Amino acid sequence: MCDLHITKISLFLDTVQHWQDSDYLAVYHRGRYFRLWMYNAGRLLSPREIEYQIQKILDDPSPPSPGEEKLGALTAGDRVPWAKARKEFFGSGVNKRSLDCIEKSAFFVTLDDDKQGMMGDDPDGSLDHYAKSLLHGKCYDRWFDKSFSVVIYKNGKTGLNAEHSWADAPIVAHLWEYVLATDSFQLGYNEEGHCKGDINPNLPKPQRLSWDIPPQCQEQITQSLMVAKALADDVDFHVLPFSDFGKGRIKKCKISPDAFIQLALQLAYYRDRGMFCLTYEASMTRLFREGRTETVRSCTSESCAFVKALASGEDADHCRRLFRLACEKHQHLYRLAMTGSGIDRHLFCLYVVSKYLGVESPFLKEVLSEPWRLSTSQTPFQQAELFDLVNHPEYISCGGGFGPVADDGYGVAYIILGENMINFHVSCKHSCTQTDSHKFGAHIRRALLDLLALVSPDQKDINVGNSQAKKDL
Template structure:
């Protein structure tokens, strides 16, 4: 309620004796403190710009260069080889002989600064060259070449200073454009196990025709973009894959993250909300101050691009007729809260300070205790973000562009993030823990289709029994970035902020805090009609989605790594075996890999269904000779690891072909080859949720505080969406989604809907058996 305090900061009345001026010192003090906080932020951002602008050097190194130059000048040696004298002669100032030492000093400062900037550019260039070296990734474990050893030493030397979050951004290499011949060759190899001989021959002819005619022309345009743009893929990927989609983003695009599997830190809804909101805001503070350590390739000093963190908070996706737009605000001092059909704006700062967890709990409890009913049309307003984008865009422009509706909508869209206080209980509980876990996943993925704001960068869900969850919009960032945020939030909530013995947040409460502000709406009948229509579309989509969460506890990466096999490759090959047992054939398989070794990199596709993995599956089902299967499994694992490495180092297939297709559309030319490639359905879409901050979780002393990870909806109507997280050494959590409407994905009844996971479990165990 900062605007209310400012409105009464001063009052005056005119009396016969003159003007009576009354000041509210408390309000003025809050205004002053808010201003101080704002200026501190500006100073901090300016300081960070300077520090990361000179990285890998430091601002203090300038003084070292100046002193070194002055010392050599004092010893009557000119390290500038006459440049200092020339600088002095060209200074646009006149001076006398008595002032000459002063101007000599000024010339030294100018020369030292130029020398210092040149050294910084040289160091940056060297760092960029070092980060462009990727051969280390293709070397066998334990057989490191001398070149790689020297490279690691040099990289450690240049990265010895403690970097800020964005310190490496300008030193990261640019994503290269692969040679079109190599991309087409790798594509044909990837589809070979999926096509008959005549089909493969036809596809080969299409590829050759494309390469000899249109392909090289499109490639030239793409190389031109790569020279001009920071990343030749990311902006088109964001726009055409996400923002231009006109269908619902709920289920189809948004994904979810879950709470701890076995424990709930507190059963009090308001208390859990208090700590969760505090932890998220502490993370935002670290992002703003760039105090987070840059993400790195696990087990190495190699940095990953941090550009996706920039739009994590204060961001929303606004609908448009042809394309949506991502809007980001610099900072927000409030969050938007939804409870029982009502929207609230909750200020999380007062007098320039962040509210304590106990104070936020107090404010949340006020919302929970508020008995006021929803305004007409308010309860299900969020369904507009769950339905088709074009109607939402039209309604937004017509009815939410002015007046109280605009002010209320701005309060949601400009909020740091969105919070839903759900009136249901969720989690692995009761007499049917497995079934409740599945319902928990569905609830976070889509809820009631109107009690989430799916356009926000992310929404937090706090359930009645204290369980929590996260729903994230996909266009601004990929799952590893959100997973990093969610890991920090869970760990900070449980292990740093903590709770009192009675389950409340810790700290004191300032009970004079203003009430959370109810958002006011004027929803006409036309909007209410569209809300019902959008809700019907979203509800049909939500009802068709089947989610199953499966904690696999037989073994984990510990036993797999003892066999000297990549755990990810092991799981992917097992999924191929499970799919073949389920469907009797192979399919185009998508595994998400990241390209964040490059500046503004996002994802690339690993086509996990390879000739080698198919050979193993057929051997397992037909020959079942242990030695032969073991050999084929190792070949398939090595092939998968190589495909993953190639995707990470910019030699993938799908993003290159996608960008060639975009160029062809801009030029107004059709390519039968590209059209067929991009229309192929991904019936098995998979992704691993990385565990990036294990140092935050003490699993030895608190073994029950393990994460469930998260999941997403199926990409194809007749396919599966499979997400998995490798937790610790002895557990793998799976999230599998499919559609009830497709009989082929065995989602018709509650009895056979777990067949895919059973086959996955069986296949993983069966794969391991070959090595005993």
């Protein structure tokens, strides 16, 4: 079916293992694990046959075996206890066979009994719950070691939870765009809502995986779940759909949309915390073979000068000039990062070499110790030709998100959709009294409107949005 990866652990380190192919999925439903074969007699199952097989899993009345329901929590808690439990309880016999089945599956599927999506009288709040559910679920109903888990909710909404070590977000986003477009515009559904295609009624039933989990292992599962749940409950997550304007208006001002958004984030953070902080923006280095990312340090002398000038009410022309200088500096840094001339991967290599040689470097110790209190990333919308967002706005995506990097910081992911929309995912921690995802989202909204009002010759409809943004604060 596909190349697949699994993060496999030992007592000393995690390793990424790669298998060339797999012809089945691992499926989780109501505390049970199943193997779902995707081929029969050498051919791929039709969509209708896959639906037929999944329905068999949904209709299976058997209860979870002792310890099975929350087994996935081992992949969500601390790594060392999972490594020890793996060695002691999953090294042979039925447990090893079932664990191998999960780890060698093409990918993991969770049939979630919850309903998610934009629902009811609080669509923004329901989007927050939707995103938070995809981030960690119940902490035991995802298999966090798998390359990715597809989550299918009771009301048909779907999403992905991706493990980060094997690939960056654009890879997963590219895959998911193709899946959504193929499902909607090519495969489709019949009048009754079923998948199209024929059924072979003699298909073998999905195989229920067996486990023999002793009380000692069940205790470790409970401990891992407590650790994971404490982390998950601390995440404050907010989805901010911004539709007042998009990259179309920004580009009319002859400004890079990404630079515009990054300057808005600097302004929002300054208004939120009254200071500046080390800011991380991910840049792809896919110009190079096996290139992953480099860091754009978006908080620059130029961005700070602009934000201070705007915050202190200096002349608009002066602020515009500083704003364009800051945008040009950001674009320069982004080009350097993309072409292999960034600094952070170089610093990391020096750090690795210093550890190997046993050399203490005061410089590296200081430069790598400062936390990224504002960690940002743009989720690319890469296959725009697959979607007609003007005539079919129901296919607009919220994009993806991630948790905060620092205990007292924010994680901000954003996706630029079409010409007229930007969606943000904002995260922080409830345990930090100085951060609040909804408040920071309101600051982002106001900052975007303020910047457009500053640089756009057309002031029409901006002031209305700005008044609403100030009310949100």
